Amino acid sequence: MAENFVSIKMRHEQARWTTVPLMAMIRHRANSNNKVPAKLLYSSRSYKDIIYREELDHVSANDSSLRVIHALTRRQPQNWMSYRRRIDRAMLADTAWPLAEKPLTFTCGPTAAVESVATNLLELGYEAERIKTERFG
Numbered sequence: 001m002a003e004n005f006v007s008i009k010m011r012h013e014q015a016r017w018t019t020v021p022l023m024a025m026i027r028h029r030a031n032s033n034n035k036v037p038a039k040l041l042y043s044s045r046s047y048k049d050i051i052y053r054e055e056l057d058h059v060s061a062n063d064s065s066l067r068v069i070h071a072l073t074r075r076q077p078q079n080w081m082s083y084r085r086r087i088d089r090a091m092l093a094d095t096a097w098p099l100a101e102k103p104l105t106f107t108c109g110p111t112a113a114v115e116s117v118a119t120n121l122l123e124l125g126y127e128a129e130r131i132k133t134e135r136f137g
Helices: 012-031 053-061 089-095 111-123
Strands: 003-007 038-046 066-075 104-110 131-136
Touching (some): 012 038, 038 089, 104 111, 111 131
Parallel strands (some): 003 038, 003 104, 104 131
């Protein structure tokens, strides 16, 4: 069974609260040497706003079963090769696990963003009981 991690972050001052649950999961996964394939779709305003960037780079560089995908919504560095918008249905369709794998999906962040991601996942055919959410604000 695949695990799919989705993180939403809208405001820099809220970032630590937004990413803490998912970082705890990634750290636990790394510390337990868990090699179940996992993805983190991580949205930030800009490259400098990516909280835990160095740690995520290190963990993903040393674990081929973890894929970290960034989306930058406002400012991107020159030659940025990843997403340049907020997480949307098309991005989820591009990055999430195939439905046949019955992925377990986690999303956390501001209520509106979490609701948007959860709704998009449902519309893409993901099972409601496999979509776990944590909201604030």
